Amino acid sequence: MRNCELTSIGGLLDSKGYGFGVPENSPYRDILSDTIL
DSSP states (O other): OOOOOOOOOSOOSSSSOOOOOOOTTOTHHHHHHHHHO
């Protein structure tokens, strides 16, 4: 089993859920987080 801490915030954009997953220590992780927020 993987160590995964997924947190959902806010309301839904649609009737479907959306998410982005990147590997730990990925160079894209901070860029995506900053852009989404």
